[in-house]
Amino acid sequence: xxxxxxxxxxxLALVLFGAFLATFTVYMFNLENKLIYYVIRPFLNKHYxxxxxxxxxx
Amino acid sequence: xxxxxxxxxxxxxxxxxxxxxxxNGVGGQRVRFHDKTGIAKYREWRGVHxxxxxxxxxxxxxxxxxxxxxxxxxxxxxxIWEYRWMGSYLGTFAxxxxxxxxxxxxxxxIAHMHMHAIVQSLTxxxxxxxxxxxxxxxxxxxxxxxxxxxxxxxxxxxxxxxxIPIPLQTLPxxxxxxxxxxxxxxxxxxxxxxxxxADVCSRCAAETGxxxxxxxxxxxxxxxxxxxxxxxxEATSMFQRRRIDLPDFPVTLAMIHNEPGAHPYSxxxxxxxxxxIEEEYGEKYDWDALFARxxxxxxxxxIELEKWDFFKTDYSPLxxxxxxxxxxxxxxxxxxxEDYFTKVDRKVIKIMRRCYEKKYLPFGxxxxxxxxxxxxxxxxYTDFPTWTQNCWGITIVLNMDSTMGHNMISTTDPEQAIxxxxxxxxxxxxxxxxxxxxxxxxxxxxxxxxxxCDMVLMNDNVACKGMNGVHAMMEEQARELGFHFIFVEHxxxxxxxxxxRDMRNCVNSxxxxxxxxxxLDPTLVDFDDSEAW
Numbered sequence: 001x002x003x004x005x006x007x008x009x010x011x012l013a014l015v016l017f018g019a020f021l022a023t024f025t026v027y028m029f030n031l032e033n034k035l036i037y038y039v040i041r042p043f044l045n046k047h048y049x050x051x052x053x054x055x056x057x058x
Numbered sequence: 059x060x061x062x063x064x065x066x067x068x069x070x071x072x073x074x075x076x077x078x079x080x081x082n083g084v085g086g087q088r089v090r091f092h093d094k095t096g097i098a099k100y101r102e103w104r105g106v107h108x109x110x111x112x113x114x115x116x117x118x119x120x121x122x123x124x125x126x127x128x129x130x131x132x133x134x135x136x137x138i139w140e141y142r143w144m145g146s147y148l149g150t151f152a153x154x155x156x157x158x159x160x161x162x163x164x165x166x167x168i169a170h171m172h173m174h175a176i177v178q179s180l181t182x183x184x185x186x187x188x189x190x191x192x193x194x195x196x197x198x199x200x201x202x203x204x205x206x207x208x209x210x211x212x213x214x215x216x217x218x219x220x221x222i223p224i225p226l227q228t229l230p231x232x233x234x235x236x237x238x239x240x241x242x243x244x245x246x247x248x249x250x251x252x253x254x255x256a257d258v259c260s261r262c263a264a265e266t267g268x269x270x271x272x273x274x275x276x277x278x279x280x281x282x283x284x285x286x287x288x289x290x291x292e293a294t295s296m297f298q299r300r301r302i303d304l305p306d307f308p309v310t311l312a313m314i315h316n317e318p319g320a321h322p323y324s325x326x327x328x329x330x331x332x333x334x335i336e337e338e339y340g341e342k343y344d345w346d347a348l349f350a351r352x353x354x355x356x357x358x359x360x361i362e363l364e365k366w367d368f369f370k371t372d373y374s375p376l377x378x379x380x381x382x383x384x385x386x387x388x389x390x391x392x393x394x395x396e397d398y399f400t401k402v403d404r405k406v407i408k409i410m411r412r413c414y415e416k417k418y419l420p421f422g423x424x425x426x427x428x429x430x431x432x433x434x435x436x437x438x439y440t441d442f443p444t445w446t447q448n449c450w451g452i453t454i455v456l457n458m459d460s461t462m463g464h465n466m467i468s469t470t471d472p473e474q475a476i477x478x479x480x481x482x483x484x485x486x487x488x489x490x491x492x493x494x495x496x497x498x499x500x501x502x503x504x505x506x507x508x509x510x511c512d513m514v515l516m517n518d519n520v521a522c523k524g525m526n527g528v529h530a531m532m533e534e535q536a537r538e539l540g541f542h543f544i545f546v547e548h549x550x551x552x553x554x555x556x557x558x559r560d561m562r563n564c565v566n567s568x569x570x571x572x573x574x575x576x577x578l579d580p581t582l583v584d585f586d587d588s589e590a591w
Contacts, residue, residue: 027113030098033152037097037591044138044145055270057252057297 064106074103076579077160077422086581087159087448096590098155108162115170116151119177123150126181133188133197140194141273143230146238147184149591150177153237156441157379160448164375164413165420168406172384175402179392180233187224192276204335205302206282207295208232209487210309211463213393214328214479216351217343218335224277225391226298231268232261232437235551236383238591239438239558242551245271259521260552261437262290269294269301278304280338282331285310288493288523307334314495315484324480345472352467352475355394359464361403368410369455370509372428375413375420376406378443382435382457389462390487424578426451427542430506432458433517433525434488436548439558446515449562449582450569455509458491458502492525499528503539513542515565519550544568558587 026032072078079085090099103109127134138144158169190197199222206212208225215223235242242260245267250256254266268274281304283295299306309331312320332343362385368374369381388399412418419425429446431454436442446452463482468474484490491498506514516532519525529545536543546564549555566583569575577583 023117024113027101027116029100030155033097033149033155036148037095037152040148041145044148047139048142048145053271055248055252055272057270057300 061107068105071103071105075105076102077162080579080581086579088579088581088585091585091587094586094589096156096587097152101155102159104162104166108166111166111170112158115174116154118170118174119151119154122174122178122181126185129182130185130189133191133194134185136194137184137188137191141230141275142244142271143234143241143268143273144184146234146241146591149238152591153440157383157444159441159444160421161380161444162422163420164409164418165377165380168376168409169380171402171406172380175399176384176387178398179387179396180229183224184229186222187229187275187277190277193272194275200277201279202339203277204280204282204339205278205304207284207286207309208390209286209489210282210284210311211390211393211483211486212395213351213355213467213482214332214348214476215335216395217332217345217348218339218341219344219347220341221335221339223395226274226281227265227268228391230273230275231265233387235264235437236440239553240589240591242267242438243554245273246552257521258290258293259288259519260550260555262286262288262294264551265294266297269298272301274298274302276302280304280335281306282335283308285313286488305338307331311480311484311486311489313489313493315481315490316495316497320484321477321480324484325477328476328480328483345475348475349469351394352469354397354400356466356469357400358388358394358403359466361407362460362464364407365410366456366509368414371414372425373414373416373418373420374410374455375418376410377420377456378447378454379440382431382443382454382460383440385457385460385462386487389460421447421451421453424451425453426575427513428453428455428509428511429513429515429542430454430456430458430502430509430511431515431517432491432502432505434492434519434522434550435459435517436519436546436556436558436561437551438553439548439561442546442558442561445562445582446565448579449577450565450575451578452513452515452565452569454515455511456505458505459487461505462486462490492522496528499525500535502532503535503541506541511541513544516543516545518545518547520547520556521549542568542573553588558590559584 076087104112154173158166161169188194190200190203192200202221204215204221204223205226206223208227212223242264245264246260248267248271249263281302283299283306286292309327311324311327314320336343392399429452443454463485465478465481467478467482502514544565546561547556548561
């Protein structure tokens with residue numbers, strides 16, 4: 001029982017450590033902002049520029 | 059007492075710290091950025107402890123954004139697809155990084171507490187508005203929402219506990235300009251493409267563009283507009299009124315409100331607004347509900363006044379944009395309606411008391427000038443105070459906007475409460491100082507003196523007709539009173555007229571030519587961030 005609990009705790013610690021490593025890498029190398037600036041926003045801007053709007057002053 | 063392990067790591071990695079680099083002439087804050095785009099190659103190394111504080115704050119904000127999507131996945135996705143301004147919110151993380159460059163210790167801790175309060179509030183509000191936006195299909199709360207002009211403090215609406223007041227312009231136009239300087243020029247062009255004058259306040263032009271582009275969410279059954287502080291704003295209100303096409307009530311508060319005769323007028327105006335909402339929404343005003351929220355606003359304002367006492371000293375870890383943005387959002391948009399802000403205030407004031415007792419000098423004791431920032435600031439350059447601190451050691455002690463209504467509201471007597479609310483609302487954003495009469499504009503010298511400032515930075519919105527007339531008078535008074543005085547030209551929401559770089563050059567010229575000082579970080583003196591968010 002104790003061994004099983006230790007195993008679960010070890011796995012949990014490994015998962016948490018893995019999550020920390022992954023998120024800290026994204027954070028430190030500013031990966032999310034690079035993705036948004038160079039990929040997502042240009043794609044969205046293209047879409048926004050192609051939108052048709054009824055801009056008559058009423 | 060510093061942990062020996064982190065102290066060892068900090069010593070080994072100190073060369074990565076931009077503050078150390080600037081001090082030792084081997085780099086600085088700007089080295090880690092790509093030119094023009096302002097995208098950082100890597101985030102700031104602040105030592106183990108402060109980097110972890112910043113990382114955990116980043117995770118916390120990420121959680122709030124995840125919750126926003128989880129609360130309303132389809133409306134949020136539809137919103138990103140429908141509204142150009144929603145795409146700009148993706149720049150939030152870069153925005154937060156820009157604001158808090160060079161922050162360490164308690165300055166950083168407080169800054170992130172403040173920012174998270176804004177992020178958690180704003181993300182909930184976005185999810186709520188998009189879930190009930192008629193353009194995206196509407197929702198169960200659509201008819202319980204009350205769209206209102208964002209320069210009208212919404213506290214008095216707390217007397218309608220079944221209704222949800224939403225400052226209409228805040229999400230699609232105002233806050234988002236703080237985050238993305240590239241957004242508003244699009245909306246300004248939409249407005250000007252109809253022949254609207256190009257020399258009006260860019261904020262009004264941008265709001266008009268949002269209106270014509272049908273980028274305001276459609277919510278509520280009736281709209282509360284107001285007499286905003288200039289003619290251009292009033293024209294904007296008219297366009298919004300026609301386009302949104304809801305029954306509306308203009309809450310026209312007294313502009314020249316220093317005269318006692320003005321208050322009864324504003325008080326009656328609030329009474330009429332309450333009556334209008336009662337009729338349109340079929341609700342009865344509940345004074346006890348108002349008193350409950352007024353208690354929160356009173357506590358926040360009491361804490362704010364205590365903060366001001368610390369601002370007068372050299373030992374305040376709260377200054378610059380960390381102070382300004384929180385006060386602006388917490389006062390103008392939240393206005394006593396969210397418990398979270400009261401809790402943050404209680405925690406922050408404890409940190410400030412401790413710092414004062416320890417005689418803690420913020421920003422490594424490198425502050426050279428204490429400045430009062432006066433006049434409406436450039437919305438597209440929110441991190442300007444951070445730059446003045448990091449580049450020239452100029453701390454923005456307090457901002458004009460932070461001096462908004464701080465009178466207490468009665469929590470027992472309805473008659474007194476409505477009078478207090480009128481006075482409180484008269485001293486709203488821009489209304490009090492920018493157009494509230496000469497005495498209120500000229501009050502800058504008293505404020506600067508009271509807060510022991512040796513410098514005044516005067517925001518010069520080049521399209522603000524009201525303030526253009528006082529330019530030379532302010533210059534003359536600064537000379538007579540012996541203040542360092544810098545006019546910082548800007549075009550409020552249009553970064554094309556006067557860029558962030560041009561704004562920095564106003565300060566650079568004064569500091570190098572007149573004050574004859576050397577920058578703390580030479581990499582920050584002149585750089586190009588024209589393509590940055």
